Amino acid sequence: MSSSENWNLALLYSGLTDARLHLHLEEAQTRADVFARAYSGRVASLEPSAALAMLNELYAISILANRPVWFARLSFDLDTGNADTKALLSKLQGLQAKVQNTQTFAWLELAALPDNVFAVWSAEEVLQEYWQSLAEARKYLPYQRSELEEQVLRQKNLTGVQAWTQLYGEITSGIKIPFVLDGAEQLLTVDQVRALRTRADRSIRQAATVALFAAFEQHEHVLTYIFNTVYQDFKLEILELRGFPSPIERTVMNDGITAADVQMLFAATQNHVGVLQEFFRVKAKVLGVEDFSSFDIVAPLEAVDEAIDFTTGKALVLDAFGRFDTEVQALAADFFQGRIDVAPRVGKRGGAYCWGTSPEDPAFILLNYNQRLDDVFTLAHELGHGVHHELSRVQIAANAGHTTSLAETASIFAEMLLADVLLETATPVQKRELLAGLLEKAAGTLFRQVQITRWELLAHAERGQGVVSSQRYCELWLQTLQETYGNAVQFTEGDKWGWISVPHVINYRFYCYSYAFGMLLVLALYRQYKTIGATAFAPAFKQFLASGNKASPQQLLAAMGVNTQDPAFWNSGFAVIQGWLEQFKATLVE
Numbered sequence: 001m002s003s004s005e006n007w008n009l010a011l012l013y014s015g016l017t018d019a020r021l022h023l024h025l026e027e028a029q030t031r032a033d034v035f036a037r038a039y040s041g042r043v044a045s046l047e048p049s050a051a052l053a054m055l056n057e058l059y060a061i062s063i064l065a066n067r068p069v070w071f072a073r074l075s076f077d078l079d080t081g082n083a084d085t086k087a088l089l090s091k092l093q094g095l096q097a098k099v100q101n102t103q104t105f106a107w108l109e110l111a112a113l114p115d116n117v118f119a120v121w122s123a124e125e126v127l128q129e130y131w132q133s134l135a136e137a138r139k140y141l142p143y144q145r146s147e148l149e150e151q152v153l154r155q156k157n158l159t160g161v162q163a164w165t166q167l168y169g170e171i172t173s174g175i176k177i178p179f180v181l182d183g184a185e186q187l188l189t190v191d192q193v194r195a196l197r198t199r200a201d202r203s204i205r206q207a208a209t210v211a212l213f214a215a216f217e218q219h220e221h222v223l224t225y226i227f228n229t230v231y232q233d234f235k236l237e238i239l240e241l242r243g244f245p246s247p248i249e250r251t252v253m254n255d256g257i258t259a260a261d262v263q264m265l266f267a268a269t270q271n272h273v274g275v276l277q278e279f280f281r282v283k284a285k286v287l288g289v290e291d292f293s294s295f296d297i298v299a300p301l302e303a304v305d306e307a308i309d310f311t312t313g314k315a316l317v318l319d320a321f322g323r324f325d326t327e328v329q330a331l332a333a334d335f336f337q338g339r340i341d342v343a344p345r346v347g348k349r350g351g352a353y354c355w356g357t358s359p360e361d362p363a364f365i366l367l368n369y370n371q372r373l374d375d376v377f378t379l380a381h382e383l384g385h386g387v388h389h390e391l392s393r394v395q396i397a398a399n400a401g402h403t404t405s406l407a408e409t410a411s412i413f414a415e416m417l418l419a420d421v422l423l424e425t426a427t428p429v430q431k432r433e434l435l436a437g438l439l440e441k442a443a444g445t446l447f448r449q450v451q452i453t454r455w456e457l458l459a460h461a462e463r464g465q466g467v468v469s470s471q472r473y474c475e476l477w478l479q480t481l482q483e484t485y486g487n488a489v490q491f492t493e494g495d496k497w498g499w500i501s502v503p504h505v506i507n508y509r510f511y512c513y514s515y516a517f518g519m520l521l522v523l524a525l526y527r528q529y530k531t532i533g534a535t536a537f538a539p540a541f542k543q544f545l546a547s548g549n550k551a552s553p554q555q556l557l558a559a560m561g562v563n564t565q566d567p568a569f570w571n572s573g574f575a576v577i578q579g580w581l582e583q584f585k586a587t588l589v590e
């Protein structure tokens with residue numbers, strides 16, 4: 001079969017008029033109705049063998065109801081302007097929602113399974129495969145409140161926390177910043193001004209940074225009010241009403257790790273800020289600036305912007321995978337048989353993703369390949385997700401997903417494999433650019449996300465004592481900046497408003513650490529690979545990826561010899577960054 005750069009969605013359904021799209025949803029609804037009659041109100045009373053049949057049917061119906069919607073969604077993403085596809089998608093989604101509603105009782109009854117029933121089920125060999133997902137569903141039980149309380153909370157949140165975060169979004173996305181560019185004053189959005197910080201012209205970068213924070217400062221009063229309200233609401237709901245032991249606890253529980261793991265990550269990061277600071281000192285020399293400033297952090301070193309056509313990019317990535325493991329390479333190569341859509345087109349959805357929905361179906365990858373080096377890294381990243389999905393298809397549906405904390409493991413690891421190959425053949429100038437790119441990724445994905453989360457912890461703790469002034473939030477922000485960047489970076493007067501400009505700290509509270517966790521985890525695993533070699537590492541890594549959600553992240557990592565409570569493990573990730581820094585410095589004397 002020849003290779004293709006377009007999706008062949010006929011692997012799922014023959015087309016948008018395929019009668020099976022509706023037939024599958026009708027069948028799912030019929031089975032869901034039978035299911036509800038058989039099990040509603042009876043889940044906790046089932047014998048283990050009956051429970052197994054119930055669980056198998058629950059997941060089978062979900063997959064059946066999901067596949068048509070997934071197909072319509074993929075079709076829509078290729079042609080977002082097509083009204084017929086859009087109408088079909090929304091119709092199928094409506095039918096799927098009905099099926100899901102019919103099944104809701106089962107998820108609720110499973111989450112509320114009495115301890116004695118759970119103990120009996122857990123001990124049964126036939127239910128072993130479902131143990132982890134049942135335990136997952138139950139772990140929120142101690143923090144759930146009565147039906148009535150939950151209802152009131154949901155209703156009040158609409159006019160409470162959700163309304164406030166929406167107001168934050170409306171104010172900040174409405175910000176227009178007057179900016180003189182190419183001799184003319186223009187009105188730019190926040191994202192457009194942020195992008196100017198990667199310009200080669202230092203005065204533009206500086207002016208963009210000053211303008212950005214000045215724009216946020218203008219809304220200081222209302223935005224601070226929103227922070228105080230949302231954080232107070234968070235404290236009342238999470239700590240007082242639900243009884244979580246600390247503000248970050250619900251997020252880490254979602255991610256399948258513990259607050260102690262996060263503390264370990266923070267401590268290791270704080271111990272290595274010296275590496276980051278040294279990178280910025282060296283970068284200052286390369287840029288020829290004495291007062292390296294916040295607006296120089298993502299400044300480009302020099303312009304190497306060669307186009308990399310897709311054939312070359314694909315060959316680079318498959319070569320990188322092949323050097324690691326031939327099975328991984330073969331799984332990635334298989335996507336080119338109609339499961340990757342490469343070129344940007346009018347009407348096609350932007351960005352990139354890899355989307356698989358169940359172990360019964362293969363995943364599909366969407367790209368918008370633009371011939372830049374970044375696009376080659378994106379290809380490696382999405383193929384990494386793809387390989388992860390394909391390997392975990394050996395699991396039953398309940399275990400085939402990935403916990404948030406591990407979801408980016410294969411994808412970032414794939415980027416590391418690509419970097420290895422590129423570094424080998426790069427010219428000195430390309431090499432310097434590549435290494436600076438890797439170090440900047442560590443700065444943005446690891447150090448900055450830890451700094452943001454440390455600020456959140458301080459801010460929530462102070463809010464717990466009473467209303468916090470905007471100047472106090474600024475002081476805490478400057479304190480965490482100082483603890484991260486030391487005197488390697490000078491900050492503008494406006495940088496203290498950084499906290500007010502990060503949407504995640506208001507919308508998703510305590511989410512940012514997970515980027516840092518994911519990246520450092522991969523670096524530590526990558527270090528292990530470099531130390532013991534592919535022959536020893538690849539089989540264990542594939543086993544880890546193939547395990548899906550079958551066990552907790554700690555258990556899966558333990559099987560690879562990783563202990564997230566051991567500082568040495570986290571430190572080994574920083575050794576990789578240190579290695580990049582040494583190589584980066586070496587390119588300067590060559």
Ligand SMILES: [Zn+2]
Nearest residue numbers: 381385408411
């Ligand atoms: Zn990803």
